[in-house]
Amino acid sequence: MYSEESKEGEEDPKVAVLKRILGSLGVEVEALDHIRKEADEEKIKKKMKKGEEIRDG
Known part of the structure; x- marks a missing residue:
């Protein structure tokens, strides 16, 4: 299981996969x-x- 937050400078593996999928569909990196x-x-x-x-509680 992946942690919810990635370490500084490391990209979440789920985000990397999503970028590859959307990139293959023609979505530009800037949009991502x-x-x-x-x-x-x-x-x-x-x-x-x-x-x-x-604090209010």
Whole structure:
């Protein structure tokens, strides 16, 4: 089982597979990088929100 977070500088194996599949379908790398960036930002927002709920609790 893969961990939910990859180490700094290492790409999650699931992301690498997805990039290969989408790349073979003609999706550009820049689009994939944009998707990854948005996903990372959303993940940070969720962690921050979760932290606020714990402090308020």
